[in-house]
Amino acid sequence: MIKYQYRGKGPEHLLALARNHERAQLLALFFTMLRIRMIEEAVESRYHEDQMKTPIHLAIGQEAVSAGYSAALEPSDYVFCGHRTHACYLAKGGDLKAMFSEFFCRANGCAGSRGGSMHLLDKSVGMMGSSAIVAGAIPLATGSALSSYLKDEKRVTTVFLGDAAVEEGVMWESLNFALLKKLPIVYVCENNYYSVCSPIEYRQPPVEICKKAEGFGALSFSVDGNNVLEMYEIAQRAVAHAREKGPVFIEAHTYRWRGHHGSGDDSHTGYRDVQELALWQSQDPVLMMKQVMYSLGYLDEASERVMREKIELEIDAAFEHAIHSANPVKEDLCKFVYSEGDTHVVG
Ligand SMILES: Cc1ncc(C[n+]2csc(CCOP(=O)(O)OP(=O)(O)O)c2C)c(N)n1
Numbered sequence: 001m002i003k004y005q006y007r008g009k010g011p012e013h014l015l016a017l018a019r020n021h022e023r024a025q026l027l028a029l030f031f032t033m034l035r036i037r038m039i040e041e042a043v044e045s046r047y048h049e050d051q052m053k054t055p056i057h058l059a060i061g062q063e064a065v066s067a068g069y070s071a072a073l074e075p076s077d078y079v080f081c082g083h084r085t086h087a088c089y090l091a092k093g094g095d096l097k098a099m100f101s102e103f104f105c106r107a108n109g110c111a112g113s114r115g116g117s118m119h120l121l122d123k124s125v126g127m128m129g130s131s132a133i134v135a136g137a138i139p140l141a142t143g144s145a146l147s148s149y150l151k152d153e154k155r156v157t158t159v160f161l162g163d164a165a166v167e168e169g170v171m172w173e174s175l176n177f178a179l180l181k182k183l184p185i186v187y188v189c190e191n192n193y194y195s196v197c198s199p200i201e202y203r204q205p206p207v208e209i210c211k212k213a214e215g216f217g218a219l220s221f222s223v224d225g226n227n228v229l230e231m232y233e234i235a236q237r238a239v240a241h242a243r244e245k246g247p248v249f250i251e252a253h254t255y256r257w258r259g260h261h262g263s264g265d266d267s268h269t270g271y272r273d274v275q276e277l278a279l280w281q282s283q284d285p286v287l288m289m290k291q292v293m294y295s296l297g298y299l300d301e302a303s304e305r306v307m308r309e310k311i312e313l314e315i316d317a318a319f320e321h322a323i324h325s326a327n328p329v330k331e332d333l334c335k336f337v338y339s340e341g342d343t344h345v346v347g
Contacts, residue, residue: 015296052104061284080130
């Protein structure tokens with residue numbers, strides 16, 4: 001049985017929005033999404049080799065959320081996220097070599113081999129952390145926004161979270177505090193309707209997530225998370241509001257195409273209908289944007305091929321880099337380990 005249908009306005013709406021944007025802007029958004037899609041597919045295709053020493057949570061199908069949202073951020077803004085990190089990191093300007101090295105548990109990984117896919121960290125692009133504990137990044141991001149507020153930095157912190165994260169008390173404690181202090185923070189909930197294999201209707205009463213945030217007093221939006229331009233336009237409003245006035249909550253409706261973790265689709269296990277997945281795949285965020293670009297004359301087969309080849313080259317080079325990078329050494333085991341008291345600080 002199909003439980004969750006795509007509820008956006010589809011490709012015509014994307015095309016209508018596209019007419020209000022510059023060609024270069026649209027190309028950049030499409031490139032970001034395509035890059036994420038191709039990278040995720042490449043990771044998936046090599047995962048069985050068992051050389052990537054990390055669990056993975058692919059964002060295939062959800063690319064428009066981070067691509068559209070992050071385009072509204074300044075390089076100096078901060079992002080945090082949960083366990084589904086790849087798209088968030090890449091959209092914020094993340095370095096693919098550093099990400100792949102992290103997957104291969106190399107010393108030059110973006111988290112120094114200490115994190116793996118679920119704990120990407122790269123301060124150089126404002127990726128301030130991610131947590132495998134559901135909702136774990138939310139209080140960290142709220143603390144980051146408090147810090148920026150106290151320092152009067154005008155820096156916005158964003159935290160990407162899943163629909164399951166709003167089932168944790170710390171989500172609402174954090175939002176309550178952020179609203180009280182008018183902190184510069186945006187909570188972006190990627191509602192893909194499932195927590196592992198558990199549909200949202202088994203976990204939450206039928207109230208829209210953004211309405212719950214609205215009840216706390218936050219400026220809240222419900223967005224078609226497969227429409228990169230709707231995402232971008234709402235993000236611009238949200239980020240501007242957060243920078244000047246305080247917290248915003250965005251609920252982005254989207255769908256993950258792969259199983260909760262690892263490679264491949266797991267719909268055959270029965271927790272979701274294969275037809276449901278097929279329906280969402282017919283609203284492919286990357287394909288929808290590609291078709292818009294073609295119909296506006298901003299992209300054709302030759303220019304798309306150039307784009308794809310550029311990304312393929314980047315992926316190949318990043319795999320080579322990661323594969324041939326050095327493993328961490330035993331002597332560095334305690335590097336980055338901090339302890340208080342009479343023991344010393346190492347790192
Ligand atoms: C506090 C906590 N409870 C349970 C888990 C196990 N767990 C890992 S991911 C996940 C599902 C999270 O779903 P959601 O937040 O909606 O994100 P999605 O995987 O859909 O992107 C769960 C329950 C965990 N990591 N942390």
